[in-house]
Amino acid sequence: MLTRKQYELLMFIHERVRESGVPPSFDEMKDALDLKSKSGIHRLITALEERGFLRRMEKRARALEIVKLPDNMAETLRPATTRSQAQRMSPSRHGRSGSVTNLDARGAGSPRRSISEGEGSVNVPLVGRIAAGTPIEALQNKVADVAVPSGMIGRGEYYALEVTGDSMINAGILDGDTVIIQEADTANSGEIIVALVDNNEATLKRLRRRGDSIALEAANPAYETRLFGADRVRVQGKLVGLIRRY
Incomplete structure (x- = not known):
């Protein structure tokens, strides 16, 4: 099971390659996923590689190859396409669910998404x-x-x-x-x-x-x-x- 951000990145790369034949740049991926730094993209790509969805080809610019797409993923994870949609999906402070905050070691971050049943x-x-x-x-x-x-x-x-x-x-x-x-x-x-x-x-x-x-x-x-x-x-x-x- 992919996390929402992993799924969003995989789909973004897939759509860009299908449209133009060229994978997006790291800056484009960062902006598309509303991340503050490219280090987050590096971590997501590494996770997708380890799960067998992506392959990086050495000595080539933007060398990302889609190996496979998740089965029925579109039915279970629908990516948030705007910042406001992502914020609406975050749990209320007065709710009873849990939230996950991704932080770097400098402590920058805010609740990004709730932990859902079945999430990897x-x-x-x-x-x-x-x-x-x-x-x-x-x-x-x-x-x-x-x-x-x-x-x-x-x-x-x-x-x-x-x-x-x-x-x-x-x-x-x-x-x-x-x-x-x-x-x-x-x-x-x-x-x-x-x-x-x-x-x-x-x-x-x-x-x-x-x-x-x-x-x-x-x-x-x-x-x-x-x-x-x-x-x-x-x-x-x-x-x-x-x-x-x-």
């Missing part, structure tokens, strides 16, 4: 709680599995954490959210990370590098930025998305 998903281990405030505890062992839309997951290893606290609310991360983390031991300044402080306390914060020091920055003016020596902070992963229940 993968299980990611929920390994404990993480404080979006004063650090409270280190990562624990797996306590459960969380079903995550497959379109959110790329290469690498992932885990999930339940958020406690409100220090990242201005980055769209609320108390009770489940954040999806890609395992990593390095990160760029400005990215939202899971940081392990003094090998004892874990926290979800924005990383800022200040010379030989590391600042863990909240996204809530009620919380102060905390400054540590570089040897006191270890990167445990980078934020890629979150799941919120209503």
